[in-house]
Amino acid sequence: MSPQAQSSSSSSNLHLDLPQPPKKIITTSPSPSSSGSNTLPSTNAHGHTNGKSLLFENTPYPTSNTSITLNSPSPSKLNIASTNGNGLTKTPSELDLSRTPPPRTFAPSPPPPISRCDSETDINMHINVAPHDNPLSTIGIGKVKGISKRYKDESELSRLMRTVDFAARKHSCQRRKDVDQTPYINHPIAVANYLSSTGITDVRVLQAAVLHDTVEDTHTTIEEIAQLFGTDVARIVDECTDDTSLSGLERKTAQLKSAPFKSREAQQVKLADKIHNLESIRRCPPVGWGIKRIQAYFIWAKQVTDVCAPAHPPLAEKLQELYETAYTRVDGVYHPCHPGVCGPLTEPEKDLVDSRLRELKKGDKVCPAPLFF
Numbered sequence: 411m412s413p414q415a416q417s418s419s420s421s422s423n424l425h426l427d428l429p430q431p432p433k434k435i436i437t438t439s440p441s442p443s444s445s446g447s448n449t450l451p452s453t454n455a456h457g458h459t460n461g462k463s464l465l466f467e468n469t470p471y472p473t474s475n476t477s478i479t480l481n482s483p484s485p486s487k488l489n490i491a492s493t494n495g496n497g498l499t500k501t502p503s504e505l506d507l508s509r510t511p512p513p514r515t516f517a518p519s520p521p522p523p524i525s526r527c528d529s530e531t532d533i534n535m536h537i538n539v540a541p542h543d544n545p546l547s548t549i550g551i552g553k554v555k556g557i558s559k560r561y562k563d564e565s566e567l568s569r570l571m572r573t574v575d576f577a578a579r580k581h582s583c584q585r586r587k588d589v590d591q592t593p594y595i596n597h598p599i600a601v602a603n604y605l606s607s608t609g610i611t612d613v614r615v616l617q618a619a620v621l622h623d624t625v626e627d628t629h630t631t632i633e634e635i636a637q638l639f640g641t642d643v644a645r646i647v648d649e650c651t652d653d654t655s656l657s658g659l660e661r662k663t664a665q666l667k668s669a670p671f672k673s674r675e676a677q678q679v680k681l682a683d684k685i686h687n688l689e690s691i692r693r694c695p696p697v698g699w700g701i702k703r704i705q706a707y708f709i710w711a712k713q714v715t716d717v718c719a720p721a722h723p724p725l726a727e728k729l730q731e732l733y734e735t736a737y738t739r740v741d742g743v744y745h746p747c748h749p750g751v752c753g754p755l756t757e758p759e760k761d762l763v764d765s766r767l768r769e770l771k772k773g774d775k776v777c778p779a780p781l782f783f
């Protein structure tokens with residue numbers, strides 16, 4: 411384990427509850443309505459005042475009967491703990507969070523829905539072979555010679571745009587888990603944008619950022635990516651792809667264990683992936699997420715990003731700022747998103763946060779720019 415991982419893990423000993431909603435929301439008709447059974451506020455609450463932010467007011471939990479403990483000092487120790495009907499079993503060393511959610515199951519996750527919009531016809535259109543004749547469909551990345559001749563002479567800009575187009579087709583039926591069901595493609599584009607806006611100019615890294623969820627969450631294969639975009643891009647995407655046969659808990663553990671051994675490029679994508687997920691959570695969390703799940707994600711994400719931090723210090727600094735300043739409010743009670751790093755809000759800061767929240771509740775439909783860029 412790297413020194414960064416050690417130092418970060420030592421700050422958290424939190425008994426947390428991680429439910430498993432569907433991995434991605436898939437809709438056939440994009441209707442970003444917040445009506446129906448959603449329990450989150452009807453407007454996205456998000457704000458940023460004097461370096462402290464509050465984003466939304468959270469809502470009740472569904473139920474289950476298992477919870478997760480992230481133990482220090484080893485970030486790889488994620489223990490399932492039984493709960494009683496009223497919620498989590500607490501120990502004196504655990505945080506006493508004001509609202510105990512009903513118990514729920516953490517693992518295993520249901521397999522993520524796969525986008526059905528990424529028809530093989532679309533993909534093979536790019537490589538000029540019939541779907542069932544694709545010579546790459548059964549071979550590993552090691553045997554793929556590299557990018558198809560057809561794309562050898564294209565400019566970097568053209569290649570990047572082709573990558574965005576490919577990812578958009580692949581994710582076209584997917585939505586984020588937030589109440590507005592944001593188009594999923596916004597996430598990989600934002601990840602690439604975090605990298606390019608903090609100085610990453612290697613187009614292969616930007617391509618990999620755009621493609622980083624295609625293999626995990628759509629029918630895309632690494633071989634396709636190798637042939638369409640080259641083996642370097644395919645390798646980075648492969649490193650950023652979780653094994654979806656594992657449970658949610660196992661995937662989280664695996665990410666922690668593998669993070670120190672990833673290439674620099676893959677670690678850069680990981681940092682950007684996490685910063686966008688964390689920003690999304692604090693601005694408009696996935697439907698059904700409560701404070702414990704938010705905090706569990708922040709704690710786990712910090713352990714991963716602390717390991718990856720040296721790969722891209724500018725993003726690591728932004729992440730640290732995020733961990734130190736992100737707040738949420740549940741039933742009028744303020745909670746730091748990362749309880750081990752974030753200090754309590756002062757009264758004046760609470761007032762600023764509240765006034766920002768009131769402002770947003772008047773009806774802010776415009777997706778704001780990320781807070782740090």
Ligand SMILES: Nc1nc2c(ncn2[C@@H]2O[C@H](COP(=O)(O)OP(=O)(O)O)[C@@H](OP(=O)(O)OP(=O)(O)O)[C@H]2O)c(=O)[nH]1
Nearest residue numbers: 432433434519585586587588658687688690691695696707
């Ligand atoms: N914050 C946020 N995340 C959303 C949203 N919609 C989908 N996601 C995805 O959900 C995952 C985070 O939720 P978890 O519950 O921890 O992940 P899991 O479903 O894979 O167990 C991320 O997957 P991932 O990209 O594989 O990242 P990671 O879990 O490896 O960090 C993230 O991209 C959303 O609206 N907000």
